Amino acid sequence: MSDRQLGGVNGPSGNFSTRSVSMETSDDRFIVSVDDDPDADTVSMGEMSGSNYTIVHDLSEEIGYVVVQGDESWMPAEAEFVRDRVIQIDDPVTQLSPDEVAKPDGLDPQSIQQWDKLEQNAGQIPADAGSGARIGIVDSGVIGAKAGDGVPEHPDLPRGSKVLTGSGEPNDDGVFEGPSYNFTGDGTGPGPVTDPHGTECAGTAAAADNGTGVAGIAPGAEIVDLRVFPAEGGAATGDILAAMVAGATPRDETVNVTVGEVVDDSMPREVRGSGCDVLNLSLGLPPLVPIPEGPLPSLPSPLIAVPLRTIAFFGGMYTSAAQYALSEGTLPIASAGNSGVGLGIPLSDDRQVPRLQDPEIDAAPVTFPANAEGFVSVGATGPIGYGWSADGDGVFFQTELPEYEPAQYSNYGTSDPTIAGGTAVDVTAGGGNFDSGAFASIDAIEAGDPIFDLLYTTAFTGDRRGGSLSPNFTFTAGTSFSAPNVAGLAALLYGFGDDPTPEAVRTTIEESAEQLPVGRAGQTAAASVGTPNAATDSVFDGDSPSAPGRVSGRLDPADHRGNGHIDVLAAIEPFLQG
Template identity: 35%
Template sequence: MVRSTRREVLKVSGALLGGIAAGTTVTAATSTDRYIVQTRGRGLPDGVDVVHEMPGTNLAVVTGDESALQAAKGVREFAPDIELELNEPATNADVPSFDASEYEGQPGDFLQWDKADLDVPAAHETTEGEGTRVAVIDSGVLETHPDLAGPLNVDLSRNFTDDGGDHNPVGGDDHGTHVAGIVAADNGGGIGVNGTAPETDLVDCRVFSEGGGASFADILAAVVYSANVDADVANLSLGAYPVPRQTNGQFYGKVLNSAMTYANKEGTLLVIAAGNDSADLQHDRNFVSLPNEGAQALSVSATGPIGYGWDADGDGDATDLADPPESPAFYTNYGTNAVTLGAPGGDADPAAIGTDVPWFNDLVFNTVFSYEDTDGDGEPDTQVPGYGWKAGTSMAAPNVAGAAALVKSANPDYNANQVEAALKNAADVPDGYDKAFYGSGYLNILDAL
């Protein structure tokens, strides 16, 4: 099978991205009646309703009359809320998956090349994340999944949207469930999959609604909430690119930095997906990627193998790899100072997609669910826990978030900056690869511990 070169792939990634990369978001629209407000510490004016107060910061989210905000002396600055859209790629929907009953009896790690490459089983000889807390700010975590029911703290989990539901995912969006599994899946009593920190206390912060949109303001509120419930790590496998650096982009960047700086000060390390646009963030002078380019962000690029369990290089040997797990994924954003670490997020060979080879083995395998019609009325009504593949910097970030929880567990006196420093100091850029894809280097959990 002939593979495209990385240069060729990057040239056409705009066309392929929607079919392969997972978890990136785009700016969809601005709200006309919902505002992010930076106050002067004097409270909010009459004529608006508070949606999120964000204690500990001078930020709030309100709905109401714009003129009331314009006239209020206690308001320093405000701008319309931004609606972001989570793009689930066609590839992630097309790969096989198992429901929990079909998967029963399989070894928990037989498809998890990411955990094997990171030496997670060896790291668990030191700690499995005991005494830590990780918040997942995403599309919701299915609390009935057998691999997540143990780690998930239902009492602290929250829905930050206005859709009236609880923290659980709505519709068929299992993105947050997959992310959460990468962090903390506890192997479901020996029949499931492994997370990096299965003994952490997992908090679900749902910011995506059934329509697939997420309010930028809800994301800010979830970041502040994570800090206020003493999360040691918050994972954000989401983002918006390109956001203009000028005009309102300056305000959104400023309030994001304010929320992120507060979280960092409170001890919450913010691990954020770098994005899946094949973009050189280092040299983009006109646009910014948010929130991974915000203050205190630990921005994560994606890597992955080509040929895991299939003969990608056509030499007749399905046990070797055409590309190793630390190879940059073709879709990942990059930039030496824009990326902090590289980590397993999954890769794919475009030439193999649609063929009968198991190309999807090169994606990340973990917890998902299917949405099935169990009462026979023709309408999906039940979320059935299962296991499947996804790829993206969305999958790389939780591998780092879980690693951060392990470092914090082994070093309970570390603050957020010290946890990040341990991860960065342990990382190295793989031989023969460009530093721009890795920042400090490829995630090395054992040396970080």
Template identity: 35%
Template sequence: MSRLTRRTFLTVSGGLLGGAAAGTTVTAAERTDRFVVDTSGLSREDVESGAFDVVHDLSAVDLAVVEGRAGDVKKVTRSFESDVELRLGLPEMVDAAPESATDEPGYEYQWDKQEQHIPEVHEISRGEGTRVAIVDSGVAAGHPDLERAVNRDLSRNFTGDGYGAGGPFGGDHGTHVAGIVAADDRNEAGVVGTAPDAEIVDCRVFSAEGGASFGDILAAIVHSAEVGCDVANLSLGAYPVSRKELGSFYGKSLNRTMTYANAAGTLLVVSAGNDGADLQHDGNLISLPNEGAQALAVSGTGPIGFGWDAGDAEAPAYAPAFYTNYGTNAIDLAAPGGNADEGAIGSDDVPWHLDLVYSTVAEPVYDEDEETVVDVEYGYGWKAGTSMAAPQVAGAAALVKSVDPNANANQVESKLARTAEVPDGYDKTYYGSGFVDPLAAVRR
């Protein structure tokens, strides 16, 4: 492998913080000026008569997201809750003239694609004819590895921060996720995506100021279904949420929305979270949205010692990552999300970051007042978390849909489940149906 610069190491070392992977699991804070309203039994006139602003009209699922005072909402209905706000590097490249996926300069770092035999998968399907929504912090549509994939016309900014869609305005997390799904494997640069011919729809729910409102996420799911996305990837979540308190209302609203999307043909692939928690035995707690109805919840796996000598700590690519959530009936599939030798994290002596997932990144450049984006810097970098595992499955789902265009969301999920296997010697609670196998899925 090519030698990495000091700058490269510093940019990737922030991918893991405090012994837990950054990215998927976040905390939730109630909003006092914004609410999710159950509009069942209310007429449009009832909703429009209220002394508040309708931010998202989700009449397809009998919900609305409104902004105003709680007292004014209460005059229209008592079936509402405060919206919740979720809070959640450039390596040296090898000069090459690639003619196939295995010749892309960054492929040598992509243990995840190597483990899934992605170049061989591409001989059968490249995800052509499919559409994948990335519900996240924004996708850099101008990135050299993504510019051919992102449908700017269908992309939406749900945050209201004024920066629009098709850019990494809420951070580079969404760009990294999108690259895992659909990075161009024929542009003689960068990395390989699982389904490089799939179309990407950027549904940005994280604002430039940080945070993603639960109501915006619901709106993004509805939009994904309405524009005909075959898959929606949600590498986000909140845990723990009490089932008895906010979890009751939000669980009902989320289930309604996710069921609507699934019925419309949109498979919802969701990261399971990075708390190292047993979701099956955590009392009256719930993890959202991965424990919502119709969610295909994905745990994370990864190697220890990819391209370096990890000694006794060495582990294969399908080993459960130290941070991943798990639990019987809580996990549907496992996929590569990156791993690490916890004792080596931050060390200058070993390239522990090679065990993370390598993909596209982008960073907005602001003017002197830090108010206007004047440019975007594109590159590649490492991250880890179930955030990176979910898009591996979303990409695999696009491949299956491409091979069988008439398959509905449940049939696509079923094929992924039937072709996955739990590795010998590992606990099923980390895998659900097993470790995702795109090659077996497109061959069946």
């Protein structure tokens, strides 16, 4: 075993990283609730337009909010507003750097390295499934999305037929055509700059089944890049809202948001809607605990105490954006988060993580956008102990728990509509896992065999500002990647269906999901093909969560999986038979 150990995770000779989710408050940018009703208790769009503020995104007609930049002292007394929050990507729990992974030659799209696709029998999904559906990736950019910039396309995400482009410049009428956009104001146009996270999500959802590399759940679906993470730093909440609105707006309509190649003046532009059927948001705030009144207590990491008003405002913003998307026929999907926290479960409840329990605090953690009403919130599952047999005969075996076990890091929890109006986890999907013990044999790991507990997907290396990006693949894990698996399933249903509503797509996903016990009895190291490593030969009694000691007592499976673990073939079977 390699002697490299970061964050308690052992791995082969590679560069593992554990990223954190943080939240920063802007000093000069605000999200304001606006209402043109003269009897409303807040300001009108006319008042904000006539003020000293610079309008960044005018979302007043679509969701009733406007993003402005300026001095807080200019704000009208009756305005309801919050400082814009800058958040980080709901980053992978652990990730093997792409430069440590050699690009395989002629890899079968349904390779054994894609266990998340194999457990969904993805080989039975037609290569053109999802055709006609668009998935908007609200993230750090998708490789190949900028038209004419010389950046190479990824072989599994071909430009034009898979990844739809945007130029970053308006047409002769001053309208930005998209459908891919950059909302950050960093002046670089669509497409990623350095961070492959959005490309990883895109490949997980919809990489082409083209005889090379990997394949996504919806191999025929189109990808739209809705970039909200700038070249440096985190994403502003206002930009995320703008991306959702533009992404959901139909292709024959326009919206006024700030996009473009050079946006120093931060002026809203007339932007044509991207017409997405699905929006994937693999991002989120850290777990927030609403405190009704009085001083804010200091809470154990990763919890952050915030005023109840702030929770209500953020929940209202994201709910309004989700409701707008739904009204335009678009289904928004969000990752539940990687903090291992019981969302919607009071800190006084013994179902909460033991180290976070506090008998004096009845408030429950929430996170946005996952907890906002209208989103499909996705938790992660993953195997523990996949690998090659030690004798080198090529036998692939499972040493411990199956693929649908809740991942240690995944947030979990039940609905608490009195706080957030949404649900903690609606469904689960493969997101990857990691094991602090042996993955397979020491010999196999030191020989460089892949870590099958992690998801394998599209990626790249390089910095677009200093040269071209180099397409690649990576191993990764997180709810960031369980969410696009569900987004891919949603795209399949849009592609197969006769103009289905997002509510119908959501119902099919949830009703076809399978609810399974947690820590199933009989899942031992000897229960699968091959000869397992003795170090992982342990018995699970069926009464314990997959991370024993994390939660006292047994949680109801619905606390982990909501409506259950997705079943792609069960969801699309009527269409395949037809």
